[in-house]
Amino acid sequence: MDEKYFAKKVEAKWQKKWAESGAFAVTDDTSRPKFYQLEMLPYPSGNLHMGHVRNYSVGDALAWFKRLKGFNVLHPIGWDSFGQPAEDAAVKRGVNPRDWTEDNIVAMRGQLKRLGLSYDWTREIAAHRPEYYKWDQWFFLKMFERGLAYKKKTQVNWCENDQATLSNEQASGGLCWRCGNPVTKKELEQWFLKTTAYADQLLDDLKIIESGWPVHVIKRQRDWIGRSEGALLDFKIVGSDQSVRIFTTRIDTIYGASSIVLAPEHPIVLANRRKFAPEVVEKIDHIIVEKAKPVEHDAEIEKDGVDTGLRATNPFSGEDLPVWVGNYVMMDYGTGAVMSVPAHDERDFEFAKRFGLPVRQVISEPHMVHEHNSVHALALEAPLTEYGVLVHSDVWSGKASEDAKREMTAFAQKQGFGEAATTYRLRDWGISRQRFWGSPIPIVYCDGCGTVPVPIDKLPVELPENAPITGTGESPLAKVEEFVQTTCPQCSAPASRETDTMDTFVDSSWYFFRYLDPKNSEEAFGPEKAAYWTPVDQYIGGDDHAVMHLIYARFWTKVMRDLGLVAFGEPFDRLLTQGMVVGETFYDDSTGKRKYFPPNQVEVERDAKGRIISAKGVDGSDLKFAIERMSKSKGNGVDPDEMVDIYGADASRMFVLFAAPVDNELVWQEAGIEGAVRFLQRVWRLVYKWREVLVPILSQERKDPATSIAGSAAAKKLLQKTHQTIKRVDEALTTLQFNTPIAALMEFTNAIYESQLEPASSNDAEKAAMSEAISCLVRMLTPFAPHTAEELYSFITGSDSGMIADGARFPEFNSDLAAADEIEIAVQVNGKLRSRVFAAPSASNEEIERLALADMKISENIAGKHILKVIVVPGRLVNVVVRG
Numbered sequence: 001m002d003e004k005y006f007a008k009k010v011e012a013k014w015q016k017k018w019a020e021s022g023a024f025a026v027t028d029d030t031s032r033p034k035f036y037q038l039e040m041l042p043y044p045s046g047n048l049h050m051g052h053v054r055n056y057s058v059g060d061a062l063a064w065f066k067r068l069k070g071f072n073v074l075h076p077i078g079w080d081s082f083g084q085p086a087e088d089a090a091v092k093r094g095v096n097p098r099d100w101t102e103d104n105i106v107a108m109r110g111q112l113k114r115l116g117l118s119y120d121w122t123r124e125i126a127a128h129r130p131e132y133y134k135w136d137q138w139f140f141l142k143m144f145e146r147g148l149a150y151k152k153k154t155q156v157n158w159c160e161n162d163q164a165t166l167s168n169e170q171a172s173g174g175l176c177w178r179c180g181n182p183v184t185k186k187e188l189e190q191w192f193l194k195t196t197a198y199a200d201q202l203l204d205d206l207k208i209i210e211s212g213w214p215v216h217v218i219k220r221q222r223d224w225i226g227r228s229e230g231a232l233l234d235f236k237i238v239g240s241d242q243s244v245r246i247f248t249t250r251i252d253t254i255y256g257a258s259s260i261v262l263a264p265e266h267p268i269v270l271a272n273r274r275k276f277a278p279e280v281v282e283k284i285d286h287i288i289v290e291k292a293k294p295v296e297h298d299a300e301i302e303k304d305g306v307d308t309g310l311r312a313t314n315p316f317s318g319e320d321l322p323v324w325v326g327n328y329v330m331m332d333y334g335t336g337a338v339m340s341v342p343a344h345d346e347r348d349f350e351f352a353k354r355f356g357l358p359v360r361q362v363i364s365e366p367h368m369v370h371e372h373n374s375v376h377a378l379a380l381e382a383p384l385t386e387y388g389v390l391v392h393s394d395v396w397s398g399k400a401s402e403d404a405k406r407e408m409t410a411f412a413q414k415q416g417f418g419e420a421a422t423t424y425r426l427r428d429w430g431i432s433r434q435r436f437w438g439s440p441i442p443i444v445y446c447d448g449c450g451t452v453p454v455p456i457d458k459l460p461v462e463l464p465e466n467a468p469i470t471g472t473g474e475s476p477l478a479k480v481e482e483f484v485q486t487t488c489p490q491c492s493a494p495a496s497r498e499t500d501t502m503d504t505f506v507d508s509s510w511y512f513f514r515y516l517d518p519k520n521s522e523e524a525f526g527p528e529k530a531a532y533w534t535p536v537d538q539y540i541g542g543d544d545h546a547v548m549h550l551i552y553a554r555f556w557t558k559v560m561r562d563l564g565l566v567a568f569g570e571p572f573d574r575l576l577t578q579g580m581v582v583g584e585t586f587y588d589d590s591t592g593k594r595k596y597f598p599p600n601q602v603e604v605e606r607d608a609k610g611r612i613i614s615a616k617g618v619d620g621s622d623l624k625f626a627i628e629r630m631s632k633s634k635g636n637g638v639d640p641d642e643m644v645d646i647y648g649a650d651a652s653r654m655f656v657l658f659a660a661p662v663d664n665e666l667v668w669q670e671a672g673i674e675g676a677v678r679f680l681q682r683v684w685r686l687v688y689k690w691r692e693v694l695v696p697i698l699s700q701e702r703k704d705p706a707t708s709i710a711g712s713a714a715a716k717k718l719l720q721k722t723h724q725t726i727k728r729v730d731e732a733l734t735t736l737q738f739n740t741p742i743a744a745l746m747e748f749t750n751a752i753y754e755s756q757l758e759p760a761s762s763n764d765a766e767k768a769a770m771s772e773a774i775s776c777l778v779r780m781l782t783p784f785a786p787h788t789a790e791e792l793y794s795f796i797t798g799s800d801s802g803m804i805a806d807g808a809r810f811p812e813f814n815s816d817l818a819a820a821d822e823i824e825i826a827v828q829v830n831g832k833l834r835s836r837v838f839a840a841p842s843a844s845n846e847e848i849e850r851l852a853l854a855d856m857k858i859s860e861n862i863a864g865k866h867i868l869k870v871i872v873v874p875g876r877l878v879n880v881v882v883r884g
């Protein structure tokens with residue numbers, strides 16, 4: 001054993017050993033309990049960033065922990081390797097997207113390996129390879145067969161900047177998920193997957209996973225699906241046989257409706273266009289144009305609209321209402337038509353104020369009913385959107401909203417002018433992309449036969465070697481003659497292929513199943529493998545995927561269940577979302593624009609806690625500072641390679657885990673990682689110091705240390721701390737905490753040093769206790785610093801053959817050894833016995849004083865009095881002297 005800890009040497013040695021022995025390559029051993037540990041797979045951009053390092057360090061800690069707990073752990077990795085950056089590189093630098101991608105994978109694989117992550121590399125997958133995307137196509141065809149994949153012409157979300165189509169999820173909040181630019185609309189023929197067919201299940205099944213997922217992710221999924229229960233009601237257009245169907249969640253407010261408002265694209269608008277006055281037509285067109293314009297994130301759009309001149313009859317009151325077109329009514333929600341009730345709806349209220357439409361209150365707070373019934377409708381300052389009691393509503397007056405909703409819906413149904421209905425915010429998933437670097441959609445268009453699926457035995461439809469990529473929005477594949485021209489699978493006539501490719505989110509919707517059986521050329525995966533390994537036990541990733549990827553993957557799994565491939569509908573039992581990695585930035589904004597300075601060009605003054613007091617540039621100018629998301633352009637990026645090179649993989653990973661609770665932001669500070677190095681050195685020195693004692697004891701048949709400690713207080717105390725630590729580390733990791741177990745190990749290491757035992761002067765009991773303590777420490781270190789743990793373990797067990805990775809176990813907790821024997825301490829106030837507290841024999845005077853003052857009886861006793869002094873007689877009593 002080296003006297004000093006050389007991270008590089010140790011890490012290289014164990015990475016080689018693990019690789020040679022296939023330590024993390026698992027088999028489908030159904031006799032053993034399994035654990036499927038999954039982290040979101042990276043996009044091969046060419047460089048790992050610290051977000052990856054955090055994600056994968058957390059995942060690896062859990063994988064190791066579960067291995068130590070005796071599970072057969074599947075811990076795979078792969079590449080989400082289709083997508084736009086490869087095409088951008090092609091446009092900018094003329095490289096082939098395939099070469100660019102493969103090169104990046106090589107580079108990043110190397111980075112992951114240098115971090116020593118315990119992946120089963122035999123299962124590595126990459127989405128851009130035909131043996132993978134063949135199965136994207138297979139799933140697509142299965143969905144096509146079942147009517148779950150269909151084509152329609154629609155307005156799609158379009159990003160001008162990326163020249164790309166976006167799904168609703170990717171355009172959430174009106175901004176492109178990739179570049180953050182405002183989203184516009186464009187009319188295109190698109191393939192859709194019918195996610196809405198699973199809307200209810202996607203919502204209801206949240207109950208199954210709720211306990212294992214972050215609350216905020218569950219909420220975002222629920223809001224995204226957006227189920228609303230309400231009613232559809234028909235309003236007859238006066239003087240015609242047409243009627244407008246509206247969707248409302250508040251039928252109880254119908255007597256307060258003052259107009260019908262239609263989306264500008266509504267069929268009734270189109271059908272009556274010729275009847276409208278020219279200014280009306282002009283206004284409607286203006287609204288349509290305005291709606292297609294990009295909107296700033298969260299910007300309040302001013303309500304706009306126009307009275308069409310049509311009138312429609314309220315089926316409950318018989319009143320004729322004006323029919324308007326309004327910019328706030330969406331064609332793709334509900335029916336694209338609403339009954340506008342200004343008194344009880346925010347948007348309708350604003351609309352009515354703008355255009356002077358009547359505001360009639362028909363719902364009242366229970367205690368105001370009497371007043372509202374006698375005095376007619378009060379002028380409202382703001383809409384009353386809560387449920388209440390109906391007023392001015394004919395025979396329905398006096399009913400509570402909840403009852404009225406139910407009864408009025410039933411009435412409408414009976415009368416034949418309405419029905420109960422549920423709508424969803426969720427839309428079908430548009431997957432067509434006018435891109436080269438994606439999985440081709442396996443469809444052929446034939447003049448005679450129409451839209452024809454490629455037969456399954458003809459898959460994969462392979463991407464050509466290359467295509468003219470311009471980055472300007474048309475499908476590159478359309479310009480590759482050999483690709484486009486084909487024959488119809490049904491009639492053999494000349495035909496052409498679909499030239500759009502699939503959204504890359506298709507690839508990541510099911511990749512975790514492919515890891516189970518990555519080389520299977522007959523099936524996406526063997527169902528018996530899925531029966532053993534899936535669902536995924538623990539998934540870890542960033543919460544930027546809370547709605548996109550996690551909705552798609554849940555949808556895909558439900559489809560797979562309906563195809564008979566798996567027996568469950570929820571792919572991820574537990575989900576953990578790690579916080580962002582952020583770093584200090586230094587900048588000058590005196591010119592109006594922020595100019596960032598790299599930290600090596602800044603002089604920083606800090607307080608004792610490491611917080612920045614001031615920062616100056618090299619020229620002595622004052623700089624401002626902030627904490628921001630890591631990025632190269634802000635000069636606060638940290639290169640994982642450099643970090644590993646300087647400090648080692650173990651220290652780097654350990655720091656990342658230790659620096660903050662896993663779901664919080666992690667503020668990068670170089671000083672912190674040095675602390676991790678010092679800790680590993682401390683553990684190393686401990687083992688080195690005891691090397692001659694440990695090796696013979698641990699390599700013999702282990703004696704139960706509990707039987708041999710009698711007679712040594714030091715040994716007893718050491719074992720007590722050992723087992724208290726085992727409990728803490730075990731519980732912390734079980735509850736997905738990664739910083740607290742490291743703190744516990746640091747404290748434990750300190751306690752071992754503080755025992756002041758020395759190899760030369762220790763008796764057998766003390767040697768046994770020390771051996772036990774160190775053996776436990778080393779094994780518990782594995783999830784955080786696996787290389788160092790392996791090296792120390794191989795040393796203390798006296799053999800290089802039995803690695804921790806071969807099946808070493810997490811230390812067994814012994815509650816008898818952990819139990820603290822406490823002593824009773826009497827607490828007096830002014831010399832009179834008032835209470836008793838319990839403390840560890842080792843408790844300091846300050847701790848005892850704190851315990852005494854925190855005691856309920858004592859604090860009651862001295863409430864309002866002034867403490868003059870507190871006398872502590874160690875191990876026996878406390879006397880609190882008070883006045884007043």
Ligand code: ANZ
Binds near residue numbers: 331341
């Ligand atoms: C009358 C009413 C009165 C409404 C009232 C609300 C409050 P959620 O819950 O989000 O589903 N609505 C229906 N279709 C719409 C569309 N295409 N564009 C814009 N708004 C639309 O919202 C359902 C409510 O949103 C519906 O109930 C309708 O307004 C409006 F005091 O009808 B309500």
Ligand code: ZN
Binds near residue numbers: 490491492
């Ligand atoms: Zn044909």
